[in-house]
Amino acid sequence: MSPELQPVALSPSDLQAEAAFKDWVRQLVKGAAELQAFEAGQIDAVMDPATGKAILLPEARAALQGSSRLVLSALDALPGEVCVVDSTGRVIITNRAWRAFILARAGAGLGVREGANFFEACQEAGASERMQAEAIAAGLRSVLSGELKLFRGDYVCHSPGGRYAFTLNIVGIAGDGLVHAVVTRETVSKRKRAGALRSSRRTNASRLAAVMQADTTNRLLATLPAKEYEQLLSGLEPVQLTYGEVLYEPGEPIRHVYFPSDCLVSLLTVVDGHRALEVGLVGREGMVGSRLALGSTNSSVRALVQGTGRAMRMKSERFLREFRRSPTLQRALLRFTDALLNQITQTAACNRFHVVEERLARWLLMTRERLLSSQFHLTHEFLADMLGVRRVGVTAAAVELRRRKLIRYGRGVITILDQPGLEAAACSCYRHVQVMSLEAATQTA
Secondary structure, eight states, X not given: OXXXXXXXXXXXXXXXXXXXXXXXXXXXXXXXXXXXXXXXXOOOEEEOTTTOOEEEOHHHHHHHHHHHHHHHXXXXXXXXXXXEEOTTSBEEEEOHHHHHHHHHHTTTTTOOOTTSBHHHHHHTOOGGGHHHHHHHHHHHHHHHHTSOSEEEEEEEXXXXXXXXXXXXEEEEEEEXXXXXXXXXXXXXXXXXXXXXXXXXXXXXXXXXXXXXXHHTTOHHHHTSOHHHHHHHHTTOEEEEEOTTOEEEOTTSBOOEEEEESSOEEEEXXXXXXXXXXXXXXXOTTSOBTGGGGGTOOBOSSEEEEEEOEEEEEEEXXXXXXXXXXXXXXXXXXXXXHHHHHHHHHHHHHHHHHSOHHHHHHXXXXXXXXXXXXXXXXXXXHHHHHHHTSOHHHHHHHHHHHHHTTXXXXXXXXXXXXXXXXXXXXXXXXXXXXXXXXXXXXXXOO
């Protein structure tokens, strides 16, 4: 419950100071009608001729302070986490829930304090959060500039209390020529999500409907005969994968496999413990964790969610049982794995022999194909890491593709304008990998 606003008690010295102030203001009021209005309390401010500035009278000041206290009390009473950011990115107001988040998470997960700068906090985010933070910063700039009215961005962070996922909502507000942004945080409760999934399993019909709806765009599952597909149903659960989420790290056990529907996962080779180069992309055509089909239980790559979306998830133990039981599933998985290995080897050759502009066009087309969208959030720094080149090389290639009106980019967002033209600009590796992926996904058992 928000605290009640109490009138401020004035001491004798305060009353004397207020009386002296009113006497001074009377000297500034000209004309009998104006003076009468002032004495009746009908004037809120007067102009000081010496400075040219308006002077707010005590009653108006008290009302304004009371209004401000009311607004702050209302924000504190909200259960959600809220902060207000000015046009420079400085946090000027936070509510009680936002401050509690900062204390509980030791400032992790963009827990920006009052007086700090939101953009600077995004720049200082750790390596595992950098891509997400850049996307949030780009969204905030778009809202403050008026390009977007609302921006929603997913975020996953690691804090002393564990790993947390949430969504940041950014809305612009304008007044007196100034633009501010209201940022709210919606925390994703894994316990609630798991409970909802368990409840959905209690009714076979509802579970079947949920699974059928979630996996219709995964081509690998769609190629399975109905009987084989039904056999998998009880072990599949729909999940939402979040941009920037790491599914596996090199050397870690593969605890789940994922069948993407409308999300995108990058497979990265990590060099020297921190540098990473993309070697493969997996979307709706296949499965993340196919290494299990080859008998390996640990991941050899970092699996990073590049595009937020839905997927079907299965525990590795259950997947291995189904894989050993079903020759049909074995053939489907081995065909996809063969296509993925072909993509990886083709990407290695492409990185060695083709120019950056052709490789960038190929990568953008492959991303569009799997995300089912011509627009996605990407920064030049991220693209440089994915393609294994310097940032200046990516910038030059992107400028050339933009000059040819094949793409548009700005504030971390790339839009494909001319797909046929971009396909013509891409190297032959794109068509080769595309044909292999389609054959693996659509071939019948």
